[in-house]
Amino acid sequence: MSKRQGYGQFCPISRAAELLTTRWTPLVVRELYFGSTRYSDLRRGLPRMSSALLSQRLKELEHNGILTCQPAESGTGHVYRLTDAGRALFPILESMGHWAQTHSSDDMTKDENLDPDLLMWNIRRRVTSEGIPKNQHFVVLFHFLGVPIKRSRFWLLFRDGEIEICMRDPGYETGLAVTAHIRTLTQIWLGHVPLELAIRRHELLLEGERSHVQAFSRWFNLSLLAIGNQASVSSA
Amino acid sequence: MSKRQGYGQFCPISRAAELLTTRWTPLVVRELYFGSTRYSDLRRGLPRMSSALLSQRLKELEHNGILTCQPAESGTGHVYRLTDAGRALFPILESMGHWAQTHSSDDMTKDENLDPDLLMWNIRRRVTSEGIPKNQHFVVLFHFLGVPIKRSRFWLLFRDGEIEICMRDPGYETGLAVTAHIRTLTQIWLGHVPLELAIRRHELLLEGERSHVQAFSRWFNLSLLAIGNQASVSSA
DNA sequence: CGGAATCCGGATGGATACTG
DNA sequence: CAGTATCCATCCGGATTCCG
Numbered sequence: 212m213s214k215r216q217g218y219g220q221f222c223p224i225s226r227a228a229e230l231l232t233t234r235w236t237p238l239v240v241r242e243l244y245f246g247s248t249r250y251s252d253l254r255r256g257l258p259r260m261s262s263a264l265l266s267q268r269l270k271e272l273e274h275n276g277i278l279t280c281q282p283a284e285s286g287t288g289h290v291y292r293l294t295d296a297g298r299a300l301f302p303i304l305e306s307m308g309h310w311a312q313t314h315s316s317d318d319m320t321k322d323e324n325l326d327p328d329l330l331m332w333n334i335r336r337r338v339t340s341e342g343i344p345k346n347q348h349f350v351v352l353f354h355f356l357g358v359p360i361k362r363s364r365f366w367l368l369f370r371d372g373e374i375e376i377c378m379r380d381p382g383y384e385t386g387l388a389v390t391a392h393i394r395t396l397t398q399i400w401l402g403h404v405p406l407e408l409a410i411r412r413h414e415l416l417l418e419g420e421r422s423h424v425q426a427f428s429r430w431f432n433l434s435l436l437a438i439g440n441q442a443s444v445s446s447a
Numbered sequence: 448m449s450k451r452q453g454y455g456q457f458c459p460i461s462r463a464a465e466l467l468t469t470r471w472t473p474l475v476v477r478e479l480y481f482g483s484t485r486y487s488d489l490r491r492g493l494p495r496m497s498s499a500l501l502s503q504r505l506k507e508l509e510h511n512g513i514l515t516c517q518p519a520e521s522g523t524g525h526v527y528r529l530t531d532a533g534r535a536l537f538p539i540l541e542s543m544g545h546w547a548q549t550h551s552s553d554d555m556t557k558d559e560n561l562d563p564d565l566l567m568w569n570i571r572r573r574v575t576s577e578g579i580p581k582n583q584h585f586v587v588l589f590h591f592l593g594v595p596i597k598r599s600r601f602w603l604l605f606r607d608g609e610i611e612i613c614m615r616d617p618g619y620e621t622g623l624a625v626t627a628h629i630r631t632l633t634q635i636w637l638g639h640v641p642l643e644l645a646i647r648r649h650e651l652l653l654e655g656e657r658s659h660v661q662a663f664s665r666w667f668n669l670s671l672l673a674i675g676n677q678a679s680v681s682s683a
Numbered sequence: 684c685g686g687a688a689t690c691c692g693g694a695t696g697g698a699t700a701c702t703g
Numbered sequence: 704c705a706g707t708a709t710c711c712a713t714c715c716g717g718a719t720t721c722c723g
Contacts, residue, residue, distance in 0.1 A: 326455065
């Protein structure tokens with residue numbers, strides 16, 4: 212497979228670099244760290260990565276002891292999980308994220324990278340059912356501006372403790388509607404802009420029963436990367 | 448030049464990853480951070496990197512605002528220096544080094560990566576003239592075991608505040624001789640093994656006047672990566 | 684010495700199609 | 704759904720060359 216020579220350096224940085232300087236590898240680790248376990252989860256979180264390359268990377272990472280691959284008990288496919296060594300890579304990713312936030316001309320929120328599917332998928336993984344009416348379904352509509360109409364509406368469906376993203380109205384009554392420019396919600400998600408500020412400036416609109424509006428900040432959690440980045444946002 | 452697509456992610460990790468997931472790039476940054484400024488310094492520290500690729504990387508990094516390139520005042524060539532953004536990358540490298548030290552089956556000191564030239568070059572950059580007799584030259588011979596004879600002897604020449612590596616006896620009287628297996632000195636340098644321990648076990652031999660032997664641990668500084676890694680070694 | 688340009692074969696990555 | 708297979712563009716390593 213890889214006939215590639217190593218860097219020929221005894222310095223430990225080079226060991227990690229040999230692992231991480233292949234394309235997409237850090238992002239695969241990120242996805243796993245943030246909770247993806249299935250091949251299709253990974254594909255969803257890394258839409259621009261080709262399937263062939265993903266499966267190649269998974270094999271390499273397994274071979275390098277970064278992840279384990281086990282046949283899924285429930286049905287088909289495999290479950291991928293980081294090993295201890297794999298989870299230990301996270302501080303590296305964290306410092307990469309921190310560097311980019313402070314030193315990269317912040318075009319990570321430039322138009323071409325804003326992606327509502329990706330954002331919703333990331334949000335879904337961090338959402339908690341806390342503060343959501345139990346034992347009944349609850350629907351939140353996200354309505355994005357700055358996005359082609361066909362990809363501008365997403366429904367988050369809370370049901371039986373499960374959370375699902377729908378691209379079409381799931382039919383139940385909508386309990387809360389969230390309206391914002393895709394960039395606004397992305398910036399909030401990344402911790403660049405405090406939620407309250409966006410609300411106060413009417414750049415993010417919450418519509419629904421008062422209790423549902425107030426509950427929003429309890430179940431809508433920011434990206435793990437946002438923590439410690441910006442003014443705190445979580446409900447008191 | 449690079450027509451390569453981005454990762455299409457708004458997550459800041461991906462911004463840093465786009466920069467760092469090209470081959471050799473983290474090590475070029477490491478070299479600059481550790482004090483190299485000239486093209487030939489970089490080549491010396493990265494002997495397995497091709498010249499063409501190095502000059503390509505330097506251009507890319509300059510373009511990305513990681514380093515600046517200025518014509519050298521003194522004579523020919525250019526001086527490469529990290530920008531603030533470039534220096535800010537160091538925590539990433541540091542966590543990479545830390546990860547490898549603790550989670551990579553420590554074959555970074557496996558035989559094929561042990562390299563006396565590289566080691567001497569690294570050592571030289573960290574050596575201080577402190578504790579060295581002033582206003583006269585002072586010569587230290589490093590004698591490596593486990594290395595082909597032709598590359599087994601290096602002389603460190605202290606003269607006029609300058610420090611030079613020689614591959615042949617510079618002719619002056621040798622003030623101190625250091626003898627060890629290449630692996631031993633590499634492990635000491637990386638902080639895997641305390642200097643005192645190696646001395647006590649007679650795995651590192653210091654020969655010379657008592658004062659010169661005692662001075663050794665004052666001017667021989669460990670790799671920056673060793674700091675906080677292992678039992679401290681520096682003289683009290 | 685300090686770099687940059689070129690050429691070439693092999694390795695890697697991206698796109699798409701295909702299979703169980 | 705969970706991956707493979709295939710083809711082509713790009714990247715990388717090594718050697719050589721060139722220039723100032």
